[in-house]
Amino acid sequence: MKHARIAYKGAVHIVSEREGKLLLPDGRMLDEEEVVWLPPVNPGSTVFALGLNYADHVKELDFTPPKDPLIFLKGPNTFIGHRGETKRPISAKYMHYECELAVVIGKTARHVSRDQAKEHIAGYTVANDYAIRDYLENYYRPNLRVKNRDTCTPIGPWLVDASDIDDPLNLTIRTYINGELKQNGNTRDMIFSPYYLIEYLSSFMTLNPGDIILTGTPEGVENTAIGDEVITEIEGIGRLHNTIVSIDTPLISNQ
Template sequence: MKLVRFGAAGAEKPGLIDGNGDLRDLSRHIGDIAGEVLSPEGLATLAALDVFALPIINSDQRFGPCVAGTGKFICIGLNYSDHAREAGLHVPSEPIVFMKATSAICGPDDDLVIPRGATKTDWEVELGVVIGKTAKHVSKEDALEHVAGYCVLNDVSERAFQNERQGQWTKGKSCDTFGPTGPWLVTRDEIADPQNLSMWLTVNGEMMQSGSTQTMVFGVAELVSYLSDFMSLQPGDIISTGTPPGVGMGLSPQRYLKAGDVVELGIEGLGKQKQRCISYG
């Protein structure tokens, strides 16, 4: 299934995309794409619905973040070997973990607001993993059973805040609108292998990132298992799994986003996003 949330910011309704690409309303059946709805039992209940009996919605709706009720937004740094090389850093021996504020989460096509004082706002296409069942000390072999599905993420980063303000990555990752999520939450059963998905990102139509989840250092199952040893992973939590090469910081000369720029990105089978950059205020 391709699950979505549509409507005005803060008032989104749950829906899904049917086999013809039409938006259908789920609000008579569930309150939101969150909590127990993301569990194996909740997803099985949705899968059993007669999709074509659901109300069809006009196509000009705004898509909100594809999952609600996110308690933790966990990011993995330098998780693509080719991205680590472009950053001039060693491939890590264990996952590098940092947090992104959940207030950064926004819709996939919402404006990207360059924050006040920012000078180095950068882009990062990433595979998002949404937890569906609580995970605590799970094995790598069982880890994917705790995943509800996958989505496209843009881990927008203000590099000056990240690297020049006493080394706190979270400060450079958590500004409002720095977490475009969606358009769809694609349930796990539709993705045969999360480690074999092509991904791309353009700025003003110019290809900047073109990669594959094949080059992840730590795959999805390993990340879920690893993280579950340090914290319980709960339904709606998001793991942003790292980015391939081609970020602005890695270019020579470096290049960063400015007001008026348009960022587009996508991942095979998971849809695409488009953000227009605007200045704060």
């Protein structure tokens, strides 16, 4: 089943999908354009993100595949919902999308094995984790100014129950800019699967319900421009719409 969080007439609602419309708990049916979409999970818990987690993306960047997961954390300020606007500094030279399968933890996990990991997943959603490469120190240490900028991680629109996804390791991932296909990959090319990541993380820390793991992006990332309409989609989970807008705040020099 699919669930989403929306704001409508001054209140937040959990809605489901019916006949292409949004079904409110009281039975009202709304078009998606009538509401403000929120992240399907309140990103106030811990959010983990993966670097270099697809074999084809590692090859694209001419790097050696990592032996251990390259994990960093993201703040809640970065997240916006479906149909939201991502602010791009006007002086940024290179800012690209990253379509990612987002795994939402549903049950407390501590010392969980790969075989048990599926039991701890509530569901999956789509994330677009933009990166501003102007600030990248190296691909093994994405710093705060690359990956923790306000509005730069659209997520949603739906949280799809884990039981409705037969095989999360065989899902097509695509990104379109202004209707043109730019990225076409598959989750089977992940180096570290969601199940392994839950085992790895829970081996030294507790994962709590609502925690999110962004599992990295396949090859095919390209620069975006102000005004671009970006759609990131994952088979069986949904299509996430996003628009790039300008912000006058200049980038701060590293010098």
